[in-house]
Amino acid sequence: MAAIAAATTAFTSLHLTRSIPYTRRHIHTLITSSSTKFNITFAPPKPKPDPKPDPVIPINTNPSSDAELGEQLYIPWIVRDENGNLTLQSTPPARLLHEMANAKTSNKKKKGKEVGSKAAAVVPTAEPKHSKAARRFYNENLRDPPQRLSKVLAAAGVASRRSSEELIFQGRVTVNGSVCKTPQTKVDPARDVIYVNGNRLPKKLPSKIYLALNKPKGYICSSGEKETKSVMSLFDDFIKSWDKRHPGEPKPRLFTVGRLDVATTGLIIVTNDGEFAHQISHPSSNLSKEYIATIDGEVHKQHLIAISEGTVIEDVHCTPDSVELLPRQPDLPRPRLRIVVHEGRNHEVRELVKNAGLQLRALKRIRIGGFRLPVDLALGKHVELNQGNLKALGWKS
Incomplete structure (x- = not known):
């Protein structure tokens, strides 16, 4: 700016001394031909404010889970913790999962006349029936198979199986309107109509007890x-x-x-x-049965040997599995024997004790197989x- 002012001053002085008009070319010549050096400086540009760095969000990840993911692409979830800080995790927040589990999946009813007209046009249809293949599979695999007539009568509580057979032989049982005199006839109570002495047998048999x-x-x-x-x-x-x-x-x-x-x-x-x-x-089940025998009098070693050797019952030699003299108890003054058998013949334990020369006062069965009589029963x-x-x-x- 100072150089321009000096050139202007020189031009004015010359213009006053000379009457010759000057053009822009003359002014440019005067400025460039001047030996004056100008120290021209410019102010530095206004510095721009540095952009604020993005907030660093701490990543709350588990190293073991990162190792498991490897290079697998997963969607991060930004969650605010209890202290109000933002954290980055690879699984959805627990609250979101809970709300999704409890959310109702039913469609919301839309309001409007159009929806009402569509609903009015819908006609309720009958419930679809099962296919033939489904019914066949149920009948072959799930439905109870037909059973003997005498067994069905006994299970229904009419009488014992032998008494039911007598009723059948006497012609007092009808199946689907016809008298049946064959106990081995296969019937299905749910389908067949069975009468005993004029009373119809219920379609549903009682539960097993x-x-x-x-x-x-x-x-x-x-x-x-x-x-x-x-x-x-x-x-x-x-x-x-x-x-x-x-x-x-x-x-x-x-x-x-x-x-x-x-x-x-x-x-x-x-x-x-x-x-x-x-x-x-x-007998093929081979279930053992345990008894406690209370004896009148004293029990010696020879008595135990005699019981363990067994005795003959109904032309069959029966031998117990084990015989043991139980320790005396203050409230039970009489000796007690623990005898285990598995054949279970009529009066077997009593005959074993009697054959050994002992007098039996009381006998109690406490176990069958692996099931023991509850103590508090x-x-x-x-x-x-x-x-x-x-x-x-x-x-x-």
């Missing part, structure tokens, strides 16, 4: 109605409350698995499942068996 009874002394193991002191009379309350616990099912016909004589107490199994009773009572009381108890008894259903 498995009970363990602590039999008292003086009761016999018989289901005959004429017996006044049968173990079946101990289940009167159980049968009376059957309708409340199993509505719509007929009452079961209970019977004992095997027998205990009138003077023997302890464990006996009661059920309405004939196959179960046959399996665990058959009082005389005359029963308890339902669960699947574990049935397996301990050798039931392989």
Whole structure:
């Protein structure tokens, strides 16, 4: 700017002394021909503000999880922690997962006349039926197979299997309107119409029942109605409350698995499942039975040897699995023997004790197979068996 001002001053002075007009070329010549040096400087440009760096978000990751992911591409989630800081994690927040789990998947109803008209146009259709293939698979694999007529009558509680066969032979049973005199006839209670003495058999059979009874002394193991002191009379309350616990099912016909004589107490199994009773009572099951025998008088070593050698019962030599003299207890002054047998012949333990020259005062069965009589089960009381108890008894259903 100073150089321009000097040139202007020189030009003015010359213009005053000369009357010759000057052009722009003359002015440029005067400026460039001048020997004056100008120290021209310019102010530095205004510095621009540095851009603020992006906030660094701490990454809250687990090294072990990173190693597992490797080069796998995953979506990060930015979550604010309890202190208000933002963290980066590879899994969705727990609150979001909880809300997604509890969210309703049903479609929201739209408001408007159009939706109402569409809803009015929808006609309810009948529920689709199962296909033939599905019904065939159910009938072949899931439906109970047909059973013998005598077995169905016994399971329905009409009578025992032998008594049911007598009813069939007498012509008092009809199947689908025709008299049937063959107990081996296969029937299905759910499909076939069965009448006994003019009363129709229910379509649904009662559920299978498995009970363990602590039999008292003086009761016999018989289901005959004429017996006044049968173990079946101990289940009167159980049968009376059957309708409340199993509505719509007929009452079961209970019977004992095997027998205990009138003077023997302890464990006996009661059920309405004939196959179960046959399996665990058959000699092929080889179930051991443990008894506690209370003896009058003293027991010596020769008595134990005589019992262990066995005795002949019904022309069969029966030998016990083990014989043991139990330690004396203050509240039980009489000696007690623990005798284990597996054949279970009629009065086997009593005959073994008698053959050894001992006098038996009391006999109690405390175990069948792997199931032991509960210690807290009082005389005359029963308890339902669960699947574990049935397996301990050798039931392989």
